[in-house]
Amino acid sequence: MRTVVVITGASGSIFGVELLRRLPGERLLIVTRWGKVVLKEETGKTVRDLEGDCDGVFSDEDLASPLSSGSNPFDAVVVLPASASFLAHVAAGLGDTVATRVCHLALKERRRLVLGLRETPLTGIALENAARVAREGGIVMPVSPFFYLKPDSLERLVGDFVDRVVQVVTGTPVPEGWRRGDLP
Numbered sequence: 001m002r003t004v005v006v007i008t009g010a011s012g013s014i015f016g017v018e019l020l021r022r023l024p025g026e027r028l029l030i031v032t033r034w035g036k037v038v039l040k041e042e043t044g045k046t047v048r049d050l051e052g053d054c055d056g057v058f059s060d061e062d063l064a065s066p067l068s069s070g071s072n073p074f075d076a077v078v079v080l081p082a083s084a085s086f087l088a089h090v091a092a093g094l095g096d097t098v099a100t101r102v103c104h105l106a107l108k109e110r111r112r113l114v115l116g117l118r119e120t121p122l123t124g125i126a127l128e129n130a131a132r133v134a135r136e137g138g139i140v141m142p143v144s145p146f147f148y149l150k151p152d153s154l155e156r157l158v159g160d161f162v163d164r165v166v167q168v169v170t171g172t173p174v175p176e177g178w179r180r181g182d183l184p
């Protein structure tokens, strides 16, 4: 499985960093211009630090990238975290950066698209944009960690949510689920 992972300039870069570690298969990474700033601010990391956790890093600016073409296969795009601005671009059908272009490709080629929206509160504009993308088949998955597994650390909280993203992308069940042991 080949997945394009996009890290934007929304808060929560740590989720994207952990996704690279946990996602099975081939992972191709794009970090937006503001994604780089927030990544550094929140995790102290640069894109170079993430190279070891992915199979290739692509510039967001170079639209001559092989990722810009729908004829090149990939199975899924995950944007984590996704800014409200990024969501607006995708909802408007804009593809003027490599990251927005791969999202457009995912929608038009009916490949999996997951947007881990991270913004609060949400404007009506963002809600309408989310609905628009969802109607096109995109999965809008707000960065919304859960607490029923009683995370005792930030790492655990982030990891549990990222496992849930992996489940949505790949269909692989999360390692632990709410009262899973009670299932037959």
Ligand SMILES: Cc1cc2nc3c(=O)[nH]c(=O)nc-3n(C[C@H](O)[C@H](O)[C@H](O)COP(=O)(O)O)c2cc1C
Pocket: 007, 008, 009, 010, 011, 012, 032, 033, 034, 035, 037, 038, 041, 082, 083, 084, 085, 086, 118, 119, 120
């Ligand atoms: C420290 C920092 C945190 C930010 N957090 C958010 C956020 O949580 N959600 C959001 O939608 N935008 C956030 N922004 C604003 C985005 O970075 C900005 O809208 C940017 O244009 C997004 O561009 P991109 O989606 O291409 O990365 C933040 C900016 C900074 C500098």
